[in-house]
Amino acid sequence: MILDFFEILLNTGFWAATIRIACPLIFATLGELICERAGVLNLGIEGIMTVGAMVGWTTVYLGAELSSGVICAALIGAIFGLIHAHFTVYLGASQHVTGIGITLLASSLSYFAFRLILPSSTTPPKIDAFQPIHIPILSDIGFLGPILFQHTAFTYFAFLMVPITMWLINKSPFGLAIKMAGENPMALEAQGINVLTIRALAVMLGSALMAVGGAYLTMSAFNAFYFGMINGRGWIAIALVIFASWRPQQALFGALLFAGLDAYQVRAQQLAGAFIPYQFFLMLPYVLSIFAMIIAAKKTRYPKALLIPFRRGERH
Numbered sequence: 683m684i685l686d687f688f689e690i691l692l693n694t695g696f697w698a699a700t701i702r703i704a705c706p707l708i709f710a711t712l713g714e715l716i717c718e719r720a721g722v723l724n725l726g727i728e729g730i731m732t733v734g735a736m737v738g739w740t741t742v743y744l745g746a747e748l749s750s751g752v753i754c755a756a757l758i759g760a761i762f763g764l765i766h767a768h769f770t771v772y773l774g775a776s777q778h779v780t781g782i783g784i785t786l787l788a789s790s791l792s793y794f795a796f797r798l799i800l801p802s803s804t805t806p807p808k809i810d811a812f813q814p815i816h817i818p819i820l821s822d823i824g825f826l827g828p829i830l831f832q833h834t835a836f837t838y839f840a841f842l843m844v845p846i847t848m849w850l851i852n853k854s855p856f857g858l859a860i861k862m863a864g865e866n867p868m869a870l871e872a873q874g875i876n877v878l879t880i881r882a883l884a885v886m887l888g889s890a891l892m893a894v895g896g897a898y899l900t901m902s903a904f905n906a907f908y909f910g911m912i913n914g915r916g917w918i919a920i921a922l923v924i925f926a927s928w929r930p931q932q933a934l935f936g937a938l939l940f941a942g943l944d945a946y947q948v949r950a951q952q953l954a955g956a957f958i959p960y961q962f963f964l965m966l967p968y969v970l971s972i973f974a975m976i977i978a979a980k981k982t983r984y985p986k987a988l989l990i991p992f993r994r995g996e997r998h
Contacts (some may be wrong), residue, residue: 690949697829699948702903705840706731706935709895710919711926711933712847713759713888718882718923719851721864721987722770725781727892728916729788730762731952734893736792739900739907740799742809751901752836752894759893760886762788767882767897774991785916793909812836836902843891847930860884864985867992877992892916920972925975927982939974943967 690696716723724730738755742748766784769775800807800825812834821831851857859880862870867877895915900907918940926932944967951964 685963687861690946690953693949696945696949698832699945700938700942701829701833702837702941703944704937705837705902706895706898706915707937707940708840708843708918708920708934709898710892710916711922712843713891713895714919714923715888715926715928715930715933716847716851716860716891718987718988719864719886719887719928720860720881720888721867721985721990721992722767722881722885723777723781723989724763724766724784724888724892725778725883725920726762726766726788726889727781727919728912729785729792730759730889730892731896731912731916733762733788734759734896735900735911736796736896738897739809740795742811742901743799743807747902748810748812750947752897754917755893755897756890759890759896762893763886763889764882766889767885769849770991771881771885772807772881773877774993777989796907796909799879806908808905809901811900811905812902819934832988834902836898840898841934844930844934851930856880856883863983863985863992866980867987881992892919895919907971921971921975924982924984925971926986936974940967943970 700832710727714724714727734755738751741751741754746754758828762784766780769780770777800939814832814834815838817831821827821830849857851861859875862883863877863880870880871876896912899911904911922933922936922940947964947966950966
């Protein structure tokens with residue numbers, strides 16, 4: 683029995699599933715990371731992922747191309763990011779309250795729109811989603827081929843976003859302005875750069891990535907939209923930002939860690955379902971993630987201006 687649990691780790695299906703499960707978390711975590719680097723906590727992530735999933739699926743369901751679905755999801759995410767930024771950045775409202783309000787608004791509108799489109803449907807219709815790409819030669823490599831080289835283009839895009847975000851945050855002028863807005867906005871203003879604009883753009887960009895993470899679920903994982911499909915992934919992404927110490931490369935590791943635990947618990951349930959309650963395995967990824975976050979948080983240095991509204995001319 684114990685060997686069966688160990689053999690899960692030697693299964694290519696387990697590792698391939700880990701990569702797929704990690705993708706929406708990668709998008710969401712990178713999006714939240716960009717927001718927080720600019721000094722804005724975005725608790726609207728759960729709702730933004732939901733509306734991104736809904737809009738991406740709806741766009742394709744109504745006949746558009748898959749790429750159009752991804753773009754539309756990003757646009758609706760940016761719109762909700764602009765709403766969040768309007769209240770938190772420009773009006774200085776509570777980031778916690780506004781974020782929860784965005785989650786409730788975006789989720790409710792998504793479910794309402796779904797019922798308008800399909801008022802009597804009991805089974806969500808599936809779409810022709812992204813299909814796995816078998817990369818020639820590489821996909822035939824024994825153990826690694828099925829794990830790394832037989833995924834959809836959307837999956838590869840998720841991993842590509844990690845180095846792109848690293849470059850954006852650490853090398854580009856806009857990224858450096860984002861970091862300064864979250865660390866020392868007064869110094870940024872002294873350089874003649876509008877802090878409010880930088881923060882608002884960062885929140886919009888981050889929210890667009892969150893929505894794309896939601897769209898991944900409907901356009902590359904489940905091929906359909908249904909209620910509750912985000913299932914707390916947004917809240918996990920917020921925890922992963924802390925675990926990653928606001929670094930994109932560590933965010934990738936955190937997303938893969940949680941995804942691996944999630945993929946493992948599904949398979950472990952099948953082995954021990956008759957002996958151990960399945961609820962134990964369901965909670966396992968979350969409990970272990972909490973412990974990992976606690977350990978990582980002891981060494982974490984958060985952005986100094988996080989959660990602090992910026993008002994021109996005021997010194998903090």
